[in-house]
Amino acid sequence: MKIAVCLKQVPDTEAEIKWDIPAGALKREGMDSITNPFDEFALEEALLTRENYDGDIVVFSMGPDNAKAVLTNALALTANEVHLLSDPAFAGSDTFATATVLAAAIKKAGDIDVIFCGKQSTDGNTGVVGAELATILGYSQLTYVSKVREIDAASKKIVVERAIEGGVEVVEAKLPAVVSVIKGINEPRLPNLMG
Numbered sequence: 001m002k003i004a005v006c007l008k009q010v011p012d013t014e015a016e017i018k019w020d021i022p023a024g025a026l027k028r029e030g031m032d033s034i035t036n037p038f039d040e041f042a043l044e045e046a047l048l049t050r051e052n053y054d055g056d057i058v059v060f061s062m063g064p065d066n067a068k069a070v071l072t073n074a075l076a077l078t079a080n081e082v083h084l085l086s087d088p089a090f091a092g093s094d095t096f097a098t099a100t101v102l103a104a105a106i107k108k109a110g111d112i113d114v115i116f117c118g119k120q121s122t123d124g125n126t127g128v129v130g131a132e133l134a135t136i137l138g139y140s141q142l143t144y145v146s147k148v149r150e151i152d153a154a155s156k157k158i159v160v161e162r163a164i165e166g167g168v169e170v171v172e173a174k175l176p177a178v179v180s181v182i183k184g185i186n187e188p189r190l191p192n193l194m195g
Contacts, residue, residue: 001055001153004106004115005046006133007074008036009067010123035070038118040188041181043074045148046116048186053151056080058112060105062090062098076191083109095124099132106137113153115178119144130180140173143180151175 012032035043046057059074061067062085071082085101093101106112115134120127134141140158146168147161156175161168163182 001049001053001113001151002109002111003046003049003055003057004109004112005039005043005057005059005074005079006102006115006117006129007039007043007059007061007070008118008121008123009033009061009063009070010036010121033066033069035073036118036121036123038120038122038181038183040118041183041185042116042118042179043077043079044186044188045179045181046079047077047189049114049116049148049151053153055113055153058109059083060085060102060109062086062093062101064091073191077189081109095126095128096132099129099136102129102133103136106133113175113177114151114158115139115176117178117180119180119182127180130178134178137176137178140175140177142171142173142177145179145181146185148179148185 012034050057057079059071059079059082061070065086068084071084074082083105085105117130131141142160144163145160146163149159151158157172158175158177159172161170
């Protein structure tokens with residue numbers, strides 16, 4: 001099984017946030033950056049999936065050169081392969097442009113069975129990149145996932161629980177799929193000393 005994860009580097013919300021008011025954008029220079037907290041749950045779910053079903057984990061991040069820190073952490077957590085998608089033309093991309101770039105990289109990697117994403121990023125809070133990615137790739141779209149019950153790569157199916165208002169919905173879908181996970185699906189681990 002080939003598992004992909006989309007990670008984003010975001011400003012540390014514990015630090016002071018500065019805005020470029022005329023441009024309507026964050027001033028990222030000089031700000032500490034971290035892995036998007038929701039994406040940490042996605043990476044952990046990929047690690048758990050590999051432990052339960054075997055396979056390789058390929059991590060993608062779109063951002064500037066300093067986003068390498070996000071990928072270094074993924075390698076420390078034993079991701080098999082990482083890719084930084086960086087180009088000055090990507091600066092200021094909206095969600096559709098971001099999903100388009102990620103989709104192109106994922107297509108190039110080939111034969112991905114499942115893609116894990118966090119439900120949203122803490123800097124944009126749009127929560128649509130995973131859904132757009134699924135649409136562009138033509139993959140099944142599973143959002144607000146609170147538990148992965150089963151993945152059957154041979155039968156090309158996945159069964160998940162989705163958090164919905166007032167309860168849980170069980171959904172079965174075809175693989176490949178994009179799975180957007182919510183906070184609390186798991187407990188993200190820290191790299192060990194070897195990592």
